[in-house]
Amino acid sequence: MLKIYLLLFWEFTKIGIFAIGGGYAAIPFLFYLQSQYNWFSVDELINMIAVANITPGPVGINMATYTGLKTAGIIGAMISTFSIVLVPFILTIFIVKLLSKFQHNKDVNYAFIGFRCAACALLTYIAFKLLLQTASIKNFTDFDKSSLILFFILISTFCFMRKNPLLTIIAGALGGIIFNSFL
Amino acid sequence: MKISLLEIFKVFFIIGLQLLGGGYVIVPLLKKYLVEERHWLNEEELTDFFALSQCIPGIIAGNIAVCAGHKVRGILGAITALLGIIVPCFLAILIIVQLISGFTDNQTVQNAFKGIRISVVVLIFITIKELWSKSVNSVFSYFLFFAIFAALCLLPISPVFIIISAGLISLIYFRLKGVKNA
Structure with missing residues (x-):
């Protein structure tokens, strides 16, 4: 058990440092964790992201708590939550004192152009991978029709609105019930 | 006059409870509770903190809370503000996971x-x-x-x-x- 605690601490500290650009930036890291340790299945991880989205609190912190809980119980949840905020906390305290100097530092801005771009590319890669998986797309003819139809219905409905996780997830749940129970 | 840590915790706890759907939601909440109701920050500081939080790794809402808490009461204020944001989501996850686990076989x-x-x-x-x-x-x-x-x-x-x-x-x-x- 101690080994899992240490691993959780190490992995979530890393996520805290490298997940740049908000809670969703942590998602590619969580999938990487999944592939490395097999603490939970991909489906379980997607369920966790959904729950994190409809629970009060920053999505990134919710995901850390939930992942820790799932992996190593309540102590695991505490460790992962603590670890994900640890380094950003120290950095923020340190930087807020040098606020203007840091914000207008050219090199920092240059590096952040790359960081943001990488965060976006990582998330895009995961999004396509998940789409293939959730709609069980194996090739152009072999896929789960109802899932793919639901995907297109949801994305065309919600992509032009302001992001509304709660509504999107409720619509998905209803769609899932209708497509899988009645059709 | 020093603002009490309990007061800081209370305000951030209330903000944490209302955070639903992404870190950016915290900005209007901080504006309401810290700038308009309590005058702990001014609007310009909030904008600066928001810009800064995006340039620091980590969860944006957590970073802004740390900045704001630090402004109000130094390091202790920063820790208290961060705890105030984290505790409600921690409890919410524990409760929701308990609720869901009863239904997963259905x-x-x-x-x-x-x-x-x-x-x-x-x-x-x-x-x-x-x-x-x-x-x-x-x-x-x-x-x-x-x-x-x-x-x-x-x-x-x-x-x-x-x-x-x-x-x-x-x-x-x-x-x-x-x-x-x-």
Whole structure:
């Protein structure tokens, strides 16, 4: 058990440092964790992201708590939550004192152009991978029709609105019930 | 007059409870509770903190809370504010997970989760759309984006490695470009 605690601490500290650009930036890291340790299945991880989205609190912190809980119980949840905020906390305290100097530092801005771009590319890669998986797309003819139809219905409905996780997830749940129970 | 830590915790706890759907939601909440109702910050400071939080790794809402708490009561204030944000979500997750685990064997709930997983993919795509204009908006960033995407499709690379190398490539590129223009 101690080994899992240490691993959780190490992995979530890393996520805290490298997940740049908000809670969703942590998602590619969580999938990487999944592939490395097999603490939970991909489906379980997607369920966790959904729950994190409809629970009060920053999505990134919710995901850390939930992942820790799932992996190593309540102590695991505490460790992962603590670890994900640890380094950003120290950095923020340190930087807020040098606020203007840091914000207008050219090199920092240059590096952040790359960081943001990488965060976006990582998330895009995961999004396509998940789409293939959730709609069980194996090739152009072999896929789960109802899932793919639901995907297109949801994305065309919600992509032009302001992001509304709660509504999107409720619509998905209803769609899932209708497509899988009645059709 | 010193503001009590309990008061700081209380305010951030209330804000934490209302955070639903992404870090940016915290900005209007801080404006209401800290700027307008309590005058702990002024609007300009809030804008600065928000800009700064996006340039620091980590959860944006947590970083802003740390900045604001630090302004109000130094390091102790920062720790208290961060705890205030974290505790409600921690408890909420514990409660919700308990509630859900009673239903997971039910077929209808499983069907619902099948649809919910698709919603998550949709939400990720919408997030990409929002990030896109802020992060992929020049020839250089298009190039970097597709290079990383292609690399990921070919090899299983750790996200940490990707982030560090993208930062370095970007730094070197703009440095060299700056030298050339000067």
